[in-house]
Amino acid sequence: DAKTTQPNSMESNEEEPVHLPCNHSTISGTDYIHWYRQLPSQGPEYVIHGLTSNVNNRMASLAIAEDRKSSTLILHRATLRDAAVYYCILRDVEGGSGNTPLVFGKGTRLSVIA
Amino acid sequence: DAMVIQNPRYQVTQFGKPVTLSCSQTLNHNVMYWYQQKSSQAPKLLFHYYDKDFNNEADTPDNFQSRRPNTSFCFLDIRSPGLGDAAMYLCATSRPGTGVLNEQFFGPGTRLTVL
Numbered sequence: 001d002a003k004t005t006q007p008n009s010m011e012s013n014e015e016e017p018v019h020l021p022c023n024h025s026t027i028s029g030t031d032y033i034h035w036y037r038q039l040p041s042q043g044p045e046y047v048i049h050g051l052t053s054n055v056n057n058r059m060a061s062l063a064i065a066e067d068r069k070s071s072t073l074i075l076h077r078a079t080l081r082d083a084a085v086y087y088c089i090l091r092d093v094e095g096g097s098g099n100t101p102l103v104f105g106k107g108t109r110l111s112v113i114a
Numbered sequence: 115d116a117m118v119i120q121n122p123r124y125q126v127t128q129f130g131k132p133v134t135l136s137c138s139q140t141l142n143h144n145v146m147y148w149y150q151q152k153s154s155q156a157p158k159l160l161f162h163y164y165d166k167d168f169n170n171e172a173d174t175p176d177n178f179q180s181r182r183p184n185t186s187f188c189f190l191d192i193r194s195p196g197l198g199d200a201a202m203y204l205c206a207t208s209r210p211g212t213g214v215l216n217e218q219f220f221g222p223g224t225r226l227t228v229l
Contacts (some may be wrong), residue, residue, distance in 0.1 A: 034217075036218075041222075041223075042220075042222055042223070043118075043204050043205075043206070043220025043221050043222055043223050044157065044204070044206075044218075044220050045220065046217035046218065046219075049217075087156065101147055101159045101162055101218075102157075102159070102206075102218055103159065104149075104156035104157045104158070105156060106155075106156055107156060
C-alpha cells in the first residue's frame with residue numbers, strides 16, 4: 001500500500017473548523033483515500049472515503065487535490081467529542097474484493113479546546 | 115443495535131500462560147480481522163478471515179493463532195504471552211465488496227496486560 005504522511009498532532013478551538021491534511025504522493029490510480037478516527041479507549045470508526053471528487057457526509061468533508069497527491073479532512077465545527085486520532089489510509093480497489101485490510105499509519109492526534 | 119462485541123474488555127494474564135480473547139458480531143459480515151495496537155502506536159493487522167479462509171500477515175508471530183468456528187465468532191489465542199504482547203487487541207468486521215471498498219466496523223478492544 002502507498003504510504004501517507006500526516007502531522008503528529010493538531011489543536012483546534014471548539015466550534016471552529018478543522019482542516020486535517022494528508023500527503024500521499026505515491027498514490028496509485030486505484031487507491032481510494034479513507035479516513036478513520038479513534039476516540040479515546042475505543043476502536044477506530046469510519047469517517048469518510050473518496051477517489052477523485054470531493055465528498056461530504058454527516059461527519060465531515062473530504063477535499064482531494066486535483067493530482068490526488070494530497071487530501072484534507074474537514075470538520076466543519078469541531079466539538080470536544082471530535083478529539084481523537086485521525087488516520088488517513090489508502091486502500092487499493094484493484095482486485096475488487098472490497099475487503100482489503102486497513103493499513104494504519106501514525107495518524108494525527110486532534111485536541112479540541114473548549 | 116448490530117455491533118462488534120469483544121470480551122473481556124480487560125484481560126490480565128501471566129507471562130507464558132495461554133490466553134484467549136473473543137470477538138462476536140451481529141452484523142453477519144463475512145470478513146473478520148484482528149489488529150494489535152500497542153501504546154501510542156497505530157493498529158497493526160495480525161490476520162483476517164474471509165469466511166473460513168484464514169489470511170495470516172507475514173510478520174505475525176507464531177505465538178498468535180486464531181479460530182473462527184462460525185460466522186459470528188472469532189477467537190485470538192496467544193499461546194505463550196510475553197511482556198511485549200501487552201497491547202489493545204481490536205476485532206473488526208466488513209462485508210464482501212460490491213465494487214466499493216466497504217468500511218470496517220471495530221469492536222471496543224480488549225486491553226491485555228501481561229504480568
